[in-house]
Amino acid sequence: MLSQALLRLASAVSRRRMKLLLGIALLAYVASIWGNLVNMSFLLNRSIQENGELKIESKIEEIVEPLREKIRDLEKSFTQKYPPVKFLSEKDRKRILVTGGAGFVGSHLTDKLMMDGHEVTVVDNFFTGRKRNVEHWIGHENFELINHDVVEPLYIEVDQIYHLASPASPPNYMYNPIKTLKTNTIGTLNVLGLAKRVGARLLLASTSEVYGDPEVHPQTEDYWGHVNPIGPRACYDEGKRVAETMCYAYMKQEGVEVRVARIFNTFGPRMHMNDGRVVSNFILQALQGEPLTVYGSGSQTRAFQYVSLIKAPRLLQPYHLVECSRDCALKGPSVTTRSYCFKGVRQKIHLK
Numbered sequence: 001m002l003s004q005a006l007l008r009l010a011s012a013v014s015r016r017r018m019k020l021l022l023g024i025a026l027l028a029y030v031a032s033i034w035g036n037l038v039n040m041s042f043l044l045n046r047s048i049q050e051n052g053e054l055k056i057e058s059k060i061e062e063i064v065e066p067l068r069e070k071i072r073d074l075e076k077s078f079t080q081k082y083p084p085v086k087f088l089s090e091k092d093r094k095r096i097l098v099t100g101g102a103g104f105v106g107s108h109l110t111d112k113l114m115m116d117g118h119e120v121t122v123v124d125n126f127f128t129g130r131k132r133n134v135e136h137w138i139g140h141e142n143f144e145l146i147n148h149d150v151v152e153p154l155y156i157e158v159d160q161i162y163h164l165a166s167p168a169s170p171p172n173y174m175y176n177p178i179k180t181l182k183t184n185t186i187g188t189l190n191v192l193g194l195a196k197r198v199g200a201r202l203l204l205a206s207t208s209e210v211y212g213d214p215e216v217h218p219q220t221e222d223y224w225g226h227v228n229p230i231g232p233r234a235c236y237d238e239g240k241r242v243a244e245t246m247c248y249a250y251m252k253q254e255g256v257e258v259r260v261a262r263i264f265n266t267f268g269p270r271m272h273m274n275d276g277r278v279v280s281n282f283i284l285q286a287l288q289g290e291p292l293t294v295y296g297s298g299s300q301t302r303a304f305q306y307v308s309l310i311k312a313p314r315l316l317q318p319y320h321l322v323e324c325s326r327d328c329a330l331k332g333p334s335v336t337t338r339s340y341c342f343k344g345v346r347q348k349i350h351l352k
């Protein structure tokens with residue numbers, strides 16, 4: 001009896017154990033399948049992710065590669081960024097201030113001085129000057145650009161001063177005659193004061209307009225001019241005349257070394273398209289196929305001066321041919337100051 005009871009008990013226990021073991025085995029099986037599934041989905045995810053990443057990477061590469069090339073080009077251009085500059089010894093290298101150095105004439109002068117190996121400081125208020133005219137020097141160790149109006153005093157240490165700051169074309173200087181007067185009088189006084197303080201030599205960019213409406217042709221330096229002190233051009237004419245007077249007063253009284261250059265009607269690269277002077281006006285009108293406008297009777301004369309470090313093109317002869325086709329019959333002397341040829345067609349010069 002007892003043994004039977006013990007046997008039943010033992011079989012009951014083993015059945016339970018079996019069930020337990022079976023249960024554990026099932027659980028282990030499910031867990032392993034689950035694990036595999038998780039593993040598989042992880043691997044799948046990873047490969048999708050990797051695939052995606054690869055695609056994105058190749059896309060990025062596609063976009064970045066041309067940019068890299070551009071950067072390489074830029075880096076190359078940085079190394080050869082500046083026009084060639086001569087080496088000057090400490091003794092020969094001058095510290096030079098160019099007022100109005102971002103203007104049409106001033107920027108060519110800046111180029112020359114920089115290429116000669118000097119240290120150049122350009123001061124400009126950008127009324128008619130443009131940063132673009134000197135941008136090829138920005139960052140060069142010998143170059144400095146200061147946004148400053150010469151009507152305000154300037155404190156700087158220099159050996160030479162080229163004073164060109166002033167609007168030069170009639171529409172520009174007549175735009176604000178009082179400002180033109182201030183620039184040429186107070187401005188010149190300030191740079192002369194600076195020249196005196198630091199012992200610098202100064203060159204004033206004067207103008208043929210100091211002769212006013214001259215009665216003598218061509219004008220020689222000893223001609224005193226024929227200026228209307230209250231006429232529409234007086235702010236510039238008289239401004240420059242008093243600027244010259246100041247230079248010579250500083251020379252006589254203070255011993256400042258001065259030079260005066262009377263510049264005539266200039267034209268050349270970097271001249272503003274809307275400068276308003278005759279050469280740019282004519283070129284603009286010709287390029288637009290419009291009649292050229294001659295103010296007044298058309299009998300006035302001017303001496304023109306090409307400004308650039310590069311030689312003047314032969315094509316530009318004042319009041320003459322602007323553009324002409326090869327077989328044009330109007331070429332040469334037949335093209336008069338009263339007519340010009342544009343793309344083979346005779347155009348009339350209109351009198352205003």
Ligand SMILES: O=c1ccn([C@@H]2O[C@H](COP(=O)(O)OP(=O)(O)O[C@H]3OC[C@@H](O)[C@H](O)[C@H]3O)[C@@H](O)[C@H]2O)c(=O)[nH]1
Binds near residue numbers: 209264265281
């Ligand atoms: O479209 C135009 C422009 C000008 N002109 C005439 O061409 C002549 C030249 O005039 P510009 O406007 O070029 O300038 P100007 O010669 O009078 O003065 C210029 O030259 C000397 C420089 O020092 C001065 O800074 C500048 O103003 C003037 O007789 C003017 O009346 C035209 O016939 N048509």
